[in-house]
Amino acid sequence: MIVCLAVTPDGLLGPRWGKAERVAVVDLRDDAIESWNEFQVGWAELHDLGPEGGHHARVARFLKEHEVEVVVAEHVGPGMQQMLGKMGIELHLAQGGRASDAALSVLGGMPKRS
Numbered sequence: 642m643i644v645c646l647a648v649t650p651d652g653l654l655g656p657r658w659g660k661a662e663r664v665a666v667v668d669l670r671d672d673a674i675e676s677w678n679e680f681q682v683g684w685a686e687l688h689d690l691g692p693e694g695g696h697h698a699r700v701a702r703f704l705k706e707h708e709v710e711v712v713v714a715e716h717v718g719p720g721m722q723q724m725l726g727k728m729g730i731e732l733h734l735a736q737g738g739r740a741s742d743a744a745l746s747v748l749g750g751m752p753k754r755s
Contacts, residue, residue, distance in 0.1 A: 642669045644744050645704060646713040646735075648679060654735055654743040658714035659700065659721050660685040666707045667744045674741065697724045704730060713743050 644667045647655025655661050661684050668675040682703065701724060704712075711731045725732050735743040 642711060642747065643667070643707065643709050644669055644711045644713055644747055645707065645709040646740055646743055648740045652740055654713070654715060654737050654740045656715050656737070657685070658712065658717045664703075665740060665744070666709065669744065669748060672748055674744065677741070677744075697721065700724070701728060704728065711747050713747060 645664055646667070647658050647661035648663050648665045649655050650663070655663070661682060663679055663681050665677055665679045667677050680703075684700065697720065700721070703709075704725075705728070709730060711733060712725055713733045713735050715735060715737060717725070717732055717734075722732060733747050735746060737743075
């Protein structure tokens with residue numbers, strides 16, 4: 642399962658999904674982290690640049706490019722929730738803490754919204 646989440650430089654779950662500076666793309670297999678790759682996306686700076694809808698398109702391209710199946714986040718706005726739902730990507734909400742724990746919590750059946 643491919644999971645994507647916002648991360649902070651100190652390894653915590655980032656508080657802002659749509660305005661994340663950095664995200665991790667995590668491959669979960671056999672109830673463990675198989676791979677963990679971080680990307681500097683700079684979505685905070687890019688958020689208001691370009692035409693309306695451009696930001697969601699940018700995020701959608703990233704998710705498709707990395708074959709993401711699940712997004713883990715503390716908060717996601719209604720528009721982004723709708724976009725994820727249309728893409729068939731599950732949204733799991735988490736309460737801060739270590740990013741690796743948040744990624745692994747997907748395996749434990751935490752509450753999801755799609």
